[in-house]
Amino acid sequence: MNSDFDVLRQLLNRRSGLSLDAEKAYLAESRLQPLVQQLGLTGLGGLVKMLLSGAHEDLEREVVEAMTTNETFFFRDRVPFDNFRKVILPHLLEARRESRQIRIWCAACSSGQEPYSLSMLLDEEAHRLAGWSIEILATDLSRAVVNAARQGVYSQFEVQRGLPIAQLLRYFRQDGERWRINEHLRSRIRFTEFNLLSSYAALGRFDVIFCRNVLIYFDVPNKKDVLERMAGALAPDGFFVMGAAETVVGLTDMMVPHPLHRSINIHRTAAFPAARPSLTLVAS
Structure with missing residues (x-):
């Protein structure tokens, strides 16, 4: 044995x-x-x-x-989503005002609740994003969960986990005993199978990377390898979001925790600019 x-x-x-x-x-x-x-x-x-x-x-x-562990739910650990709305998005709206483009990567997206949660937040900020191109790439190692995520269909139990009733009624329609997400939200996300140990060269550069609650299952050498390559895929003023129990400290010199906001990490060279008070204004 x-x-x-x-x-x-x-x-x-x-x-x-x-x-x-x-x-x-x-x-x-x-x-x-x-x-x-x-x-x-x-x-x-x-x-x-x-x-x-x-x-x-x-x-x-x-x-x-x-x-593979595929535990996830909508708006899991609300803090990263609040930070996305109040800290990350205001910064990117200012910093990308010329290109009007934002790229987001949800790594290890499991059955899709995380990217769909972000898509809901972006829809609620639509009045500020007119004319912007927002791309969400959602990847996972498991072909089965990627296929499920792409369908955007969830059980009653799944939609009750973390999803406020107002958002359920606004963004889903009932289909028998299951709930199907709004096509507008689904079309914003590109789901694909991807192994975090493979090459990132074809992925391009991202303004935001969510990689939550997956590296806790990796050994230290693989954690370091993935973090170094994710840092290379992150824009110089981009944001790297981890789970509440995770940290980049001791694993990479390329990123550091944001000095003001839990779960956000930034490039070491961007530490001081990213900590300016103007980046912490609450979105209207």
Whole structure:
């Protein structure tokens, strides 16, 4: 069992950056059991043999997807969304007034609640964004959750988690027992499958990057690697948003926490300009 689990640990780390310690063997057992049963195997040993044979092209991806945590909900930890409206957007409206373009990347978007939450906020600020081009790229390692996110259809339980009733009624329509998001919001977001360990060269540069509650599952070398490359994809005066329990401190010298606002990080060279009081004005 230990050797089988070690093979799985190495696979997960190599393919996705996920790091499992030895005490998480039970997690592998429980999450991979449906796949084991689907393949008609007797246990993880049989699954590992199939992986090592190299004869099953999509099996590695299926194993990685099964082990990925996809916990999310609308407006999760409200602070980053308040900061987006009150701090980040006012700065970008001023700094990008010539180009009138803003690019946002939601990395590890899971089933889409985070980018849709941002799209709702942008819709509520539409009076300030007339003539602007706003692009939201939403990516995730898992093909299944990206496909689900692209559909924009949620259960009653999912829309009750974090979504105020006024926004539910404004931005969704009921479709049987499920809720379908407004096409206008959905069309603003481009969903695509993407591995954070792969090259970022084709993604371009972003004004805002949301990468929340995913690097907590990575080991230190992969955290450092991802943060360094995300810093390279972030505009010099851009904003990097992490989860409440996450930090760039000790992992990269390219970004530092914003001195005034929790969860926001900025390029080290932009630390003093980004902290000016004018950037903290509350949006009307």
